[in-house]
């Protein structure tokens with residue numbers, strides 16, 4: 001550590017002599033900073049000053065800079081400043097520090113908070129517009145890539161598509177079945193609990209059937225997919241973007257959309273309807289189990305009532321929505337992935353944005369479909 | 379206490395899975411010297427560096443850094459040692475969500491209790507010393523060129539005026555002028571601050587101009603250590619082809635002419 005540093009002023013006829021002693025090193029940087037600031041305040045700018053460094057015990061870049069800061073601060077005044085007796089072995093170090101650029105680093109400017117919030121509002125609006133453009137761009141690029149594949153089916157990348165199908169479809173089956181099964185149980189239990197008061201037990205089956213097949217099945221699966229697979233897509237593409245893998249692909253004459261994005265989206269569009277179907281079945285099964293165990297309804301009656309309540313139309317409504325939701329999730333996930341900038345923070349930000357946006361859009365889409373199906377009487 | 383040694387590695391064995399990368403490596407680095415380390419690509423130089431600073435587990439052997447065995451040191455002792463060294467990783471390893479200036483300030487914030495103004499000034503001074511212009515101080519790491527990344531990483535390694543620095547290929551990616559400036563800077567710091575440098579390098583110029591001693595790694599072992607002259611005279615086949623190869627000979631001749 002060394003001894004504590006000091007700087008003592010001796011006023012003389014030919015100006016002030018400041019004699020430095022102790023260790024002018026990083027370990028004492030805080031107290032040195034105070035000493036130098038005090039000295040800058042107390043020495044008049046028009047008196048010549050000599051800094052005597054003869055008896056310092058140690059000097060490093062911190063000490064050297066603080067001496068240099070003092071000298072630079074006095075340059076505007078009329079009194080001269082001289083450095084005296086700097087031991088030979090520190091010459092080169094001081095030289096190194098004293099030749100650094102002169103203008104002090106600019107402190108960041110702060111705008112008044114009202115301006116900041118207006119600026120923020122503008123940025124948010126612009127960001128929303130940019131998101132729309134990104135989404136449209138990505139959708140367009142995917143359509144073009146798909147058209148290329150249709151024109152030349154042999155260029156389709158079947159292996160990666162299968163790989164992604166395995167990841168987002170097959171490997172997701174257990175968790176999707178479990179969750180939809182539980183949701184089916186909960187809806188049925190709530191139905192029996194509340195409907196029983198009106199003696200409307202029988203209609204629980206209608207509610208479970210229509211709700212699951214038309215809405216809940218596809219919605220739950222889509223939201224789960226956005227969280228499970230959409231986020232993975234964004235993180236994968238984002239880290240590839242960060243490490244210039246996507247640029248490398250481009251320079252080798254491969255379109256990243258063909259190679260990376262189309263297989264992912266196709267896998268999602270295939271997997272989501274299948275999972276929706278499986279999930280709906282699991283939910284109906286769960287509902288039936290609760291009806292039997294809690295509602296006292298025999299499985300035969302449950303199935304019979306289900307057959308009356310759920311028409312093919314309800315089933316179609318649910319299944320038609322599934323691929324569109326998959327497309328929205330995939331497009332958002334890939335667009336966010338390619339929006340990742342260089343930093344790890346931006347990777348996290350885009351992944352969050354990907355999940356939030358795709359869930360939001362899935363629900364908006366579901367609302368639009370509800371309006372559409374109502375108007376065509378489905 | 380063997381206090382004249384900054385790094386003391388004895389019979390170090392390191393491997394990944396079935397593969398042994400370092401096989402009973404033994405060498406030491408004395409205080410205040412610049413120790414250059416050479417070896418072919420993939421020979422395990424970076425692995426050795428990472429093992430010394432405690433990032434890669436070793437199979438056997440002992441490592442002593444600044445007089446302390448890191449494996450038996452407690453958290454506080456370790457922190458004390460880490461405060462006294464600086465590391466430059468081969469890929470720079472800058473924090474991607476901090477600006478250049480904040481990257482250099484990071485160790486200061488972590489280990490020192492300084493006013494913000496002094497940290498700003500010191501970080502700017504360190505960046506100046508490694509030759510990064512003021513205009514680049516507020517950039518993010520993703521906006522830097524390869525050579526600029528190296529410079530910032532060097533400034534960060536030197537941020538606390540450490541006693542010991544580990545440098546993994548500091549001059550690769552720098553133009554020859556910048557590499558020469560780097561050599562001069564390291565020399566200055568070594569002479570004035572008594573800095574000890576452990577430097578992995580392929581730069582024959584650096585080896586000739588600033589390295590006091592050189593170690594060569596081949597087949598998982600340190601096959602030779604000594605001054606650059608003794609390396610030129612070494613009989614080991616790999617060392618011979620490294621220092622007597624076509625590219626090396628041109629540099630050797632230049633230096634032979636300069637030196638008396």
Ligand SMILES: Nc1ncnc2c1ncn2[C@@H]1O[C@H](COP(=O)(O)OP(=O)(O)OP(=O)(O)O)[C@@H](O)[C@H]1O
Nearest residue numbers: 394395399417418419420421422423424425426468
């Ligand atoms: N985390 C790891 N897991 C498995 N093997 C590794 C790991 N890190 C390094 N290796 C292997 O250890 C060997 C030595 O790698 P190292 O990075 O030390 O090479 P190097 O000597 O630094 O080469 P270069 O000069 O190219 O940087 C290589 O064969 C590498 O494949």
Ligand SMILES: [Mg+2]
Nearest residue numbers: 423424468546
């Ligand atoms: Mg390496």
